[in-house]
Amino acid sequence: MATLTEREGYVIRAANFRDSDQMISALTSDGLISFLARGVNKPTSKNGPACRLLAHSKFSLSEGKAGGFSLRESLCLAPAPEKEDLLTMASLTFIAELSSKTLQGEGLGKEYPWLARAVEAIREGFDPLTSVLVLFAHYLALEGFGLNVDECVYCGAKTGIVGLSYQDGGFVCRKCLNESATEANSRKLKIIRYCFRCGLSDFSRVTFQKEECIGLISELCQYLNDLTGVRLKSLSIIQKL
Template sequence: MLKQTKVIVLHRMPYSDSSLIVKGFCFDFGVQSFLVKSAKSHKNPFKSSLDPLAESEIVFHDSGKSDLHFIREATLIDWFPNLRKDLEKTAMAEVMAEILLRYLPTGLSQELEFRYTEKALQVLDRGKCPQDALARWMWHIADCAGYALSVDDCIRCGNSISGNPADFLFESGGALCKDCLGFFLPHYSPEFLSDIARLTARMPLHDPRALEGEFFKYLKTHLGENREIKSYRWLQEVRGYAFSTTD
């Protein structure tokens, strides 16, 4: 059976001297594996449409007998060229790709996750606040996975929070109002708590890396597998190198 869908290419690896296995996140079918024959040939008709992090429209054959499908057609939608020119942006996109590969189920439609990933790549490539993209993406993915964090309402009393929360408790699932915090000191800085409020207001974040780090730990804790995400370590190394060269 032939199927057609949009796909974001997450990873690819050699299968033989001339072929590749491509892991892609499909709009209609979740994460899938594809065999691309003669992919290394200069006559390969797919060219850059199956590059890692590219978004394409594909037609593939699903026999129902194997988890490895054959791509018949592939048309490039977006190669995200500006993202590829920046090492930090590329590393951020690789973190998204590895998390999706690790945690998304195979074969099930994940439309919301696809749309959030597509939007995050667009922001990294040409958006106004690319530095916010990974933190916001992690926040949305936690929501899609069933681990939504309460930002607008207090997790204890349920009252709506106006302005910044008084504190944020990841282990309890969200924000705390001033009355429920009482005389206790908050766990996070005023800048961090301000950024929590800015998430839903869609305002630029003061320190997206701080939110990103906490969301990353939250995702790893709740998605059921606490193995190392190698691309996240690489992202920190890239940032450390950039800091040392500009210092």
């Protein structure tokens, strides 16, 4: 008799596998779980809704002899936000790809409330691109790639901040500006600081303009690519918005 285990989380990856099956990965408060969902691509599958990208669902899984999990039953607690506009769809696609490509390995329980908050904020009608940006900054910070947005990364000065160096990981003061740093206006620096420092309860307190979000999401993608080699394909959809 296979052991059954119950998990609740958000689907971040759904990859076709054989004819009508999918391999599903979900982020839960205990970390990532992956399992085989048999027949889930069939239109009649009862498990279809729970296994869609960014659905919030409960999964009842059985563990096979080799250690892999497969889906027995599911309950979709809330489907992915169903908004038809391109901006929301592009943002959700980006969040799923960002989550599946950056969240790997052990733990990840700390990332879960941020993903949940981002998806729920979009469901409540909060600006999707601001959600993407704040989530992205927090994923980077939790994975150990946070930027130092409290002081100059070179001299520790808290005043006279005029730029940012992704290469050296944070803010740069006027005295220390060098070729690896780019100058930025105070609004941009404030937005970056807010995105890295805001708490969960502040998540939907401020929204930023579309161009500001797209510009910064693009910069964070480049930063992530330089650090890890990960390239996010759905950035191109965001950049066309």
